[in-house]
Amino acid sequence: MIRVLLVHDSYLLRSALAALIQAEPEFEVASAAWRDARSRARSLQPHVCVVDTDCPGSDKAARKGELGKLMAEAPAADSGPESGLLVLANAGRPGQLRRAHKARALGYIDKNAPPQRLLDGIRHVAKQERFIDDSLGYGFLKAAEIPLTERELGVLSLAADGASIAEIARTLHLSNGTIRNYLAAITRKTGARNRVDAIRISRCEGWV
Amino acid sequence: MIRVLLVHDSYLLRSALAALIQAEPEFEVASAAWRDARSRARSLQPHVCVVDTDCPGSDKAARKGELGKLMAEAPAADSGPESGLLVLANAGRPGQLRRAHKARALGYIDKNAPPQRLLDGIRHVAKQERFIDDSLGYGFLKAAEIPLTERELGVLSLAADGASIAEIARTLHLSNGTIRNYLAAITRKTGARNRVDAIRISRCEGWV
Numbered sequence: 001m002i003r004v005l006l007v008h009d010s011y012l013l014r015s016a017l018a019a020l021i022q023a024e025p026e027f028e029v030a031s032a033a034w035r036d037a038r039s040r041a042r043s044l045q046p047h048v049c050v051v052d053t054d055c056p057g058s059d060k061a062a063r064k065g066e067l068g069k070l071m072a073e074a075p076a077a078d079s080g081p082e083s084g085l086l087v088l089a090n091a092g093r094p095g096q097l098r099r100a101h102k103a104r105a106l107g108y109i110d111k112n113a114p115p116q117r118l119l120d121g122i123r124h125v126a127k128q129e130r131f132i133d134d135s136l137g138y139g140f141l142k143a144a145e146i147p148l149t150e151r152e153l154g155v156l157s158l159a160a161d162g163a164s165i166a167e168i169a170r171t172l173h174l175s176n177g178t179i180r181n182y183l184a185a186i187t188r189k190t191g192a193r194n195r196v197d198a199i200r201i202s203r204c205e206g207w208v
Numbered sequence: 209m210i211r212v213l214l215v216h217d218s219y220l221l222r223s224a225l226a227a228l229i230q231a232e233p234e235f236e237v238a239s240a241a242w243r244d245a246r247s248r249a250r251s252l253q254p255h256v257c258v259v260d261t262d263c264p265g266s267d268k269a270a271r272k273g274e275l276g277k278l279m280a281e282a283p284a285a286d287s288g289p290e291s292g293l294l295v296l297a298n299a300g301r302p303g304q305l306r307r308a309h310k311a312r313a314l315g316y317i318d319k320n321a322p323p324q325r326l327l328d329g330i331r332h333v334a335k336q337e338r339f340i341d342d343s344l345g346y347g348f349l350k351a352a353e354i355p356l357t358e359r360e361l362g363v364l365s366l367a368a369d370g371a372s373i374a375e376i377a378r379t380l381h382l383s384n385g386t387i388r389n390y391l392a393a394i395t396r397k398t399g400a401r402n403r404v405d406a407i408r409i410s411r412c413e414g415w416v
Contacts, residue, residue: 010319012296012326016224055263088220111218118220162405196404197370
């Protein structure tokens with residue numbers, strides 16, 4: 001029996017996905033919203049955690065490092081194999097793939113894949129095998145080519161949250177001029193028309 | 209037999225939702241991505257169109273008026289009842305509810321509702337009856353209290369897409385000073401710290 005924990009913030013969608021997985025006799029599925037995910041992982045000790053990274057709640061959680069914290073709760077008992085992370089991802093948002101990779105996800109399913117791929121992915125990850133949808137290849141390529149440095153991403157995240165230059169400068173203990181230089185570099189590197197456009201482009205690709 | 213057309217850009221999620229609906233013997237379900245939605249509606253002539261408005265593809269489509277165009281293709285044959293629109297919505301994004309209401313949606317299901325609500329909603333909309341999840345009430349209240357005028361929304365949409373003040377002014381045939389005044393009013397009315405923050409808040413609530 002493979003124990004699966006499915007994390008998704010919409011009850012309707014996680015019920016539908018859980019029913020799809022549960023239809024296979026070898027899977028035992030529980031599902032949870034993000035706010036309950038860690039305690040469910042602790043009590044269930046799932047073999048596989050399935051997370052839809054392409055929805056607003058998960059995206060926010062992933063940016064806060066919740067993917068890693070979830071997996072820290074989830075390792076199966078000492079006798080069994082470790083728990084593995086499988087993410088549902090959007091091929092057009094390399095930033096999501098990058099965060100999933102940082103959280104050491106083993107499986108990557110394109111949200112545009114047929115349901116059979118998800119079931120195959122769960123089986124592979126339960127055996128601690130890597131499983132990557134072919135159609136996500138280009139997204140991984142883009143994720144590897146991220147145009148911004150960690151520092152620039154930090155500045156951009158704060159700007160995207162609505163912080164002013166002075167606020168960003170205070171938060172990062174840098175001068176206003178330095179932040180302006182970072183924002184100019186970010187705008188140039190993302191091929192944006194201006195700062196707002198740089199935030200829009202980066203959000204769209206999932207970088208911030 | 210109630211014919212249902214389910215529109216969602218993720219093949220995986222629309223397959224899972226379709227399976228959930230199809231499990232009821234009285235429903236006949238087809239599903240489509242947005243790019244095929246209108247032609248499927250034309251050929252299927254569904255009694256109910258189910259659209260998840262809280263995902264990036266649908267949100268974009270709804271902002272372009274695609275909800276209305278979809279329903280224009282979908283009326284059932286002259287003998288039968290008209291086709292009805294049922295949306296899956298996020299209670300925290302009143303702008304989505306507003307767009308669905310403008311497209312004359314009959315049914316509104318909270319994405320956090322149990323699956324049974326979706327099935328009930330489809331049955332009501334197929335009978336041309338309004339169906340609104342209780343939990344969306346506050347969202348509708350907020351949708352009715354939209355703080356921005358149509359003109360301000362137009363300015364904000366262009367700004368959110370990365371247009372500069374000069375570009376917005378050219379597009380709307382107004383002066384740069386007028387656009388600056390609109391943006392200042394938008395920032396004040398949304399309680400934002402600055403223009404980027406106003407865009408962030410408005411995006412978050414689904415206004416633009």
